[in-house]
Amino acid sequence: MAESKKLPARDEDFANWYNEVVQRSELADYSPVRGSMVIRPWGYGIWENMQSALDKMFKETGHENAYFPLLIPLSFIEREKEHVEGFAPELAVITQAGGKELEEPYVVRPTSETIIYSMYAKWVQSYRDLPILINQWANVMRWEMRTRLFLRTTEFLWQEGHTAHATAEEAEDETQLILDVYRRFMEDWIGMPPLTGLKSESEKFAGAVRSYSCEALMQDNKALQAGTSHFLGQNFAKQFDLSFQSEEGQEEYAWNTSWGVSTRLVGGLVMSHGDDNGIVVPPRLAPVQVVVVPILTDEDTEPVRAKTKEIVAKLSEAGLRVKDDSRENLSPGAKFYEWEGKGVPFRIEIGPRDLAQGQLALARRVTPVGEKRKAFLPEGQVIAELPAYLEKFQVELLDTARARRDENTVRGVTSVDELEEALEHGAGFVFTGWSGDPAVEEEVKERTKATIRVLVSEEFRSEESPDRCLSGQGASVHEVAWARAY
Amino acid sequence: MAESKKLPARDEDFANWYNEVVQRSELADYSPVRGSMVIRPWGYGIWENMQSALDKMFKETGHENAYFPLLIPLSFIEREKEHVEGFAPELAVITQAGGKELEEPYVVRPTSETIIYSMYAKWVQSYRDLPILINQWANVMRWEMRTRLFLRTTEFLWQEGHTAHATAEEAEDETQLILDVYRRFMEDWIGMPPLTGLKSESEKFAGAVRSYSCEALMQDNKALQAGTSHFLGQNFAKQFDLSFQSEEGQEEYAWNTSWGVSTRLVGGLVMSHGDDNGIVVPPRLAPVQVVVVPILTDEDTEPVRAKTKEIVAKLSEAGLRVKDDSRENLSPGAKFYEWEGKGVPFRIEIGPRDLAQGQLALARRVTPVGEKRKAFLPEGQVIAELPAYLEKFQVELLDTARARRDENTVRGVTSVDELEEALEHGAGFVFTGWSGDPAVEEEVKERTKATIRVLVSEEFRSEESPDRCLSGQGASVHEVAWARAY
Numbered sequence: 001m002a003e004s005k006k007l008p009a010r011d012e013d014f015a016n017w018y019n020e021v022v023q024r025s026e027l028a029d030y031s032p033v034r035g036s037m038v039i040r041p042w043g044y045g046i047w048e049n050m051q052s053a054l055d056k057m058f059k060e061t062g063h064e065n066a067y068f069p070l071l072i073p074l075s076f077i078e079r080e081k082e083h084v085e086g087f088a089p090e091l092a093v094i095t096q097a098g099g100k101e102l103e104e105p106y107v108v109r110p111t112s113e114t115i116i117y118s119m120y121a122k123w124v125q126s127y128r129d130l131p132i133l134i135n136q137w138a139n140v141m142r143w144e145m146r147t148r149l150f151l152r153t154t155e156f157l158w159q160e161g162h163t164a165h166a167t168a169e170e171a172e173d174e175t176q177l178i179l180d181v182y183r184r185f186m187e188d189w190i191g192m193p194p195l196t197g198l199k200s201e202s203e204k205f206a207g208a209v210r211s212y213s214c215e216a217l218m219q220d221n222k223a224l225q226a227g228t229s230h231f232l233g234q235n236f237a238k239q240f241d242l243s244f245q246s247e248e249g250q251e252e253y254a255w256n257t258s259w260g261v262s263t264r265l266v267g268g269l270v271m272s273h274g275d276d277n278g279i280v281v282p283p284r285l286a287p288v289q290v291v292v293v294p295i296l297t298d299e300d301t302e303p304v305r306a307k308t309k310e311i312v313a314k315l316s317e318a319g320l321r322v323k324d325d326s327r328e329n330l331s332p333g334a335k336f337y338e339w340e341g342k343g344v345p346f347r348i349e350i351g352p353r354d355l356a357q358g359q360l361a362l363a364r365r366v367t368p369v370g371e372k373r374k375a376f377l378p379e380g381q382v383i384a385e386l387p388a389y390l391e392k393f394q395v396e397l398l399d400t401a402r403a404r405r406d407e408n409t410v411r412g413v414t415s416v417d418e419l420e421e422a423l424e425h426g427a428g429f430v431f432t433g434w435s436g437d438p439a440v441e442e443e444v445k446e447r448t449k450a451t452i453r454v455l456v457s458e459e460f461r462s463e464e465s466p467d468r469c470l471s472g473q474g475a476s477v478h479e480v481a482w483a484r485a486y
Numbered sequence: 487m488a489e490s491k492k493l494p495a496r497d498e499d500f501a502n503w504y505n506e507v508v509q510r511s512e513l514a515d516y517s518p519v520r521g522s523m524v525i526r527p528w529g530y531g532i533w534e535n536m537q538s539a540l541d542k543m544f545k546e547t548g549h550e551n552a553y554f555p556l557l558i559p560l561s562f563i564e565r566e567k568e569h570v571e572g573f574a575p576e577l578a579v580i581t582q583a584g585g586k587e588l589e590e591p592y593v594v595r596p597t598s599e600t601i602i603y604s605m606y607a608k609w610v611q612s613y614r615d616l617p618i619l620i621n622q623w624a625n626v627m628r629w630e631m632r633t634r635l636f637l638r639t640t641e642f643l644w645q646e647g648h649t650a651h652a653t654a655e656e657a658e659d660e661t662q663l664i665l666d667v668y669r670r671f672m673e674d675w676i677g678m679p680p681l682t683g684l685k686s687e688s689e690k691f692a693g694a695v696r697s698y699s700c701e702a703l704m705q706d707n708k709a710l711q712a713g714t715s716h717f718l719g720q721n722f723a724k725q726f727d728l729s730f731q732s733e734e735g736q737e738e739y740a741w742n743t744s745w746g747v748s749t750r751l752v753g754g755l756v757m758s759h760g761d762d763n764g765i766v767v768p769p770r771l772a773p774v775q776v777v778v779v780p781i782l783t784d785e786d787t788e789p790v791r792a793k794t795k796e797i798v799a800k801l802s803e804a805g806l807r808v809k810d811d812s813r814e815n816l817s818p819g820a821k822f823y824e825w826e827g828k829g830v831p832f833r834i835e836i837g838p839r840d841l842a843q844g845q846l847a848l849a850r851r852v853t854p855v856g857e858k859r860k861a862f863l864p865e866g867q868v869i870a871e872l873p874a875y876l877e878k879f880q881v882e883l884l885d886t887a888r889a890r891r892d893e894n895t896v897r898g899v900t901s902v903d904e905l906e907e908a909l910e911h912g913a914g915f916v917f918t919g920w921s922g923d924p925a926v927e928e929e930v931k932e933r934t935k936a937t938i939r940v941l942v943s944e945e946f947r948s949e950e951s952p953d954r955c956l957s958g959q960g961a962s963v964h965e966v967a968w969a970r971a972y
């Protein structure tokens with residue numbers, strides 16, 4: 001249902017552009033349930049491809065999937081003090097079931113640490129039962145007040161990994177292993193290169209000892225927290241009696257990690273690559289990588305239809321995801337518009353003249369500066385080279401996004417004034433020194449609306465470490481990246 | 487965590503055998519949430535393989551996946567009269583969220599017709615927008631009083647297809663297409679051949695015009711409703727104003743179908759093939775098709791370990807799902823016991839003597855009567871032939887289950903007395919004539935505890951159609967299959 005009205009301009013009203021583009025490309029729609037969305041087939045197809053790639057990476061690193069209950073007894077959530085403080089305001093509560101008032105209410109899981117570790121406690125007796133490396137694909141619910149399609153919805157889909165280990169060191173390794181999996185996934189599949197690092201105390205997960213995060217920079221230079229990996233220490237193990245007999249015969253508490261990414265990543269994809277014509281889907285995640293559109297004129301259309309079918313068959317055979325758009329009653333222009341809006345990487349057009357000349361028109365959804373949008377190429381070349389063109393398209397999306405991130409990152413900022421100025425000039429990430437004092441973090445946040453996205457991990461740190469805290473008070477203990485964020 | 491206690495005997499206490507075997511094989515476990523279960527990695531691995539096979543079949547028949555909200559406004563459920571009567575007693579209700587009482591409560595979806603058709607109404611304007619062929623993989627909740635692992639749980643996982651069509655005929659074709667997909671899936675993947683047919687009025691889905699069902703016969707000769715496909719007519723379309731402009735310019739209501747199978751299928755798999763040693767998983771669905779166990783003696787174990795790795799690598803390369811069980815501190819016997827309990831189709835044992843003789847011991851989880859459980863075969867033969875052995879294993883499971891179903895089906899029964907007698911003698915399906923009178927159905931049910939599973943579809947009907955209703959009152963209008971059921 002393409003509408004021919006122009007999209008709002010990204011640089012004038014990015015938020016409105018986002019809302020419009022998500023709906024027009026049929027990624028998602030609003031639902032009758034407050035803050036919940038419907039993920040339409042095009043959006044769900046992208047999510048399925050994300051799931052399949054991530055799932056493979058999890059399995060290659062030794063994880064298995066399982067499924068735990070949607071409902072959690074309210075008393076479970078209340079056991080870990082910081083956890084309940086973090087989640088209590090957002091809980092949805094079931095008070096009646098099967099026609100009766102429940103004696104103890106259940107909450108719809110906002111995350112599953114409590115119920116999962118209560119089960120691990122039942123399964124683990126000895127160090128031989130460890131590690132447990134389980135992931136779950138599930139829906140969760142957080143009753144947020146202000147919602148945005150994909151970015152913040154009362155219900156969302158995600159994966160949540162929950163692991164139990166015999167030692168703190170093993171759990172820490174797991175936390176970082178997953179952070180790396182997330183980062184590679186975001187780079188190689190979404191073309192969305194994140195900054196990584198530790199969260200500050202005030203921004204960490206409720207119940208964690210340490211939280212690592214992947215923070216990606218959107219086109220409006222706001223940061224998106226795109227994936228987190230938490231070292232939970234023994235906080236939950238102690239509350240749920242998740243203990244084991246060690247090799248030396250001691251009774252010890254296990255060490256836990258949890259980690260998750262969600263359908264929010266689809267929003268990240270949109271805000272990383274979308275343009276004035278709609279969204280752009282990286283080839284590896286695109287439900288349709290190439291659409292083939294016959295140009296049917298008044299002449300005998302059979303040869304063009306037949307050639308369309310042939311091209312679609314050949315490309316499918318080559319392993320590409322191809323769509324034959326031979327719909328009647330819709331002009332080629334309307335089809336072009338629709339598939340561009342949906343972000344399909346390549347379009348092939350076949351008309352009677354092309355047929356006569358043994359050529360095809362190949363149009364790219366986006367092109368590097370200076371390259372042509374559309375080229376007429378010999379049929380054989382298109383068939384043979386399209387897999388390589390798709391790979392090139394994928395790599396260019398990442399390169400472009402990385403260049404944008406780096407161009408919009410300001411380093412070496414030494415005061416709050418400078419930070420504020422940089423943000424007012426449209427900076428994305430701003431790197432400064434920080435003493436670690438939460439009061440500074442709070443003050444700067446109030447003044448600039450920016451938060452510490454991460455204590456930047458080693459590879460992202462500036463060549464020259466900052467000496468002083470941006471507050472002017474005390475030495476810098478961490479180099480941190482500030483940004484306004486989703 | 488294999489326990490060496492013997493399983494309850496299947497023929498003495500099938501229900502208890504089932505409960506034990508599901509837990510011991512680590513398919514699932516009880517949870518702290520009433521009637522909800524935890525699906526453990528082994529059970530979830532089987533479900534994932536089921537999902538992947540079914541999903542492919544759905545996509546090959548033109549369906550796409552999407553995702554709709556977990557919550558449904560209570561008023562939506564109430565709109566279709568029969569629907570709400572069917573589901574009201576089992577609803578779980580959310581009355582508080584985000585720290586406040588909700589003005590209108592939400593229910594956790596027991597099924598999604600109402601919310602999905604309310605969305606289709608928004609998306610469909612013209613006949614050009616039809617058909618809509620959408621499937622959803624989701625969790626649903628029905629607050630049942632008596633629950634059983636996999637068979638009946640308050641929360642369960644399933645897929646629910648929901649389609650909208652321009653004509654009744656198209657919708658009817660869709661209903662039957664899916665019934666056939668389900669049947670083929672159950673036969674070719676689970677080795678669980680169902681009887682198919684229409685449900686009687688009293689057993690149909692609440693809100694449907696007609697329900698088709700796949701009914702499989704378990705080893706205790708009780709029937710399991712394993713999958714249903716519903717023709718909904720215009721019942722929901724009228725309530726949710728799902729209308730379209732026809733090619734002739736008329737405003738018409740769409741025709742809907744819905745269809746689903748659930749994690750109940752895992753219970754069906756267990757009850758179809760399990761034996762006194764545990765469950766038996768059909769090769770196509772087995773998370774592990776072959777386990778390789780090194781027999782480590784006091785001698786130098788390195789050559790045996792190396793050979794184990796080599797065999798595992800070769801079989802993986804051949805596309806099989808293989809597990810290397812080189813765990814320390816566990817005897818080969820304990821490993822055999824564990825993997826047999828979990829139903830892995832083949833086990834390879836490698837000891838020093840086998841190594842010297844270039845042979846492997848190959849053990850089958852179950853064997854046709856008269857064949858050996860374990861054979862010593864040349865290594866090359868095992869590697870080359872194992873894919874074919876797995877295929878043979880798969881086919882034999884289906885053949886065995888089909889033979890069992892047919893042996894336990896009694897045809898040509900002409901009275902309620904005879905029906906009762908057949909059931910008392912342990913019959914599974916009993917075929918009789920039926921006038922279509924619901925009073926007869928109700929009376930027979932009260933007397934025999936058997937229900938009409940289906941009005942049998944053509945291919946399952948007896949050569950000679952029954953003349954008379956089993957009540958003795960009136961002519962037979964349908965040949966029906968009775969059974970006690972889950």
